[in-house]
Structures are given as C-alpha cells and as structure tokens.
Amino acid sequence: MSEGYHVDTTAKLVRMVNQIEANLAHDKDPVSTVADHIHAFWTVRMQVQLLDHGTHELGPVGVEAFKRLARGIRSPHQMAATDPKDHGADGG
Numbered sequence: 001m002s003e004g005y006h007v008d009t010t011a012k013l014v015r016m017v018n019q020i021e022a023n024l025a026h027d028k029d030p031v032s033t034v035a036d037h038i039h040a041f042w043t044v045r046m047q048v049q050l051l052d053h054g055t056h057e058l059g060p061v062g063v064e065a066f067k068r069l070a071r072g073i074r075s076p077h078q079m080a081a082t083d084p085k086d087h088g089a090d091g092g
Contacts, residue, residue, distance in 0.1 A: 034065035
C-alpha cells in the first residue's frame with residue numbers, strides 16, 4: 001500500500017448495504033432478504049463496525065435489516081438471498 005493511501009472501510013460498508021438494498025428491493029420481503037444476505041456473507045466484525053458507526057446513512061430497508069440483526073432476529077427463510085430459484089445463479 002502506498003503512503004497516503006487510505007480506505008474508509010465504514011463508508012465502503014455503507015455503500016455496500018445501500019447497493020444490496022437496491023439490488024434486492026424487488027424481493028417479497030426485502031428487509032428479511034437484506035438481513036439474511038448480510039448475516040450470511042458479512043463477518044461479525046463488519047456488522048459491528050457498521051452498527052458502531054450508526055445506520056443514519058443507510059436506506060430504509062438497510063436500517064430495518066440492521067435493526068433485525070442487532071436484535072438477533074433471523075427470518076425463517078435464511079439464505080433466501082442466495083436461492084437461485086428467487087435470484088438466479090451467477091456461478092460459472
């Protein structure tokens with residue numbers, strides 16, 4: 001890494017949640033799907049970092065998804081965000 005180079009990881013996490021929200025907004029239950037996706041693919045450290053920062057920069061679905069995660073609520077359709085029947089498959 002070059003001197004003077006800095007990555008704001010919190011800003012990147014905010015951007016990622018907002019992108020996930022935009023991509024999953026069409027889902028039947030976007031809050032559960034976003035929460036499932038974050039729970040399945042983000043490390044605990046990433047989740048805690050964003051919760052410590054606050055959710056004020058997230059869209060409304062992202063805010064509700066993080067509220068669920070903070071309370072430990074898991075939807076009955078855990079992993080729906082990766083179900084190819086609902087969201088297609090991008091593996092090759």
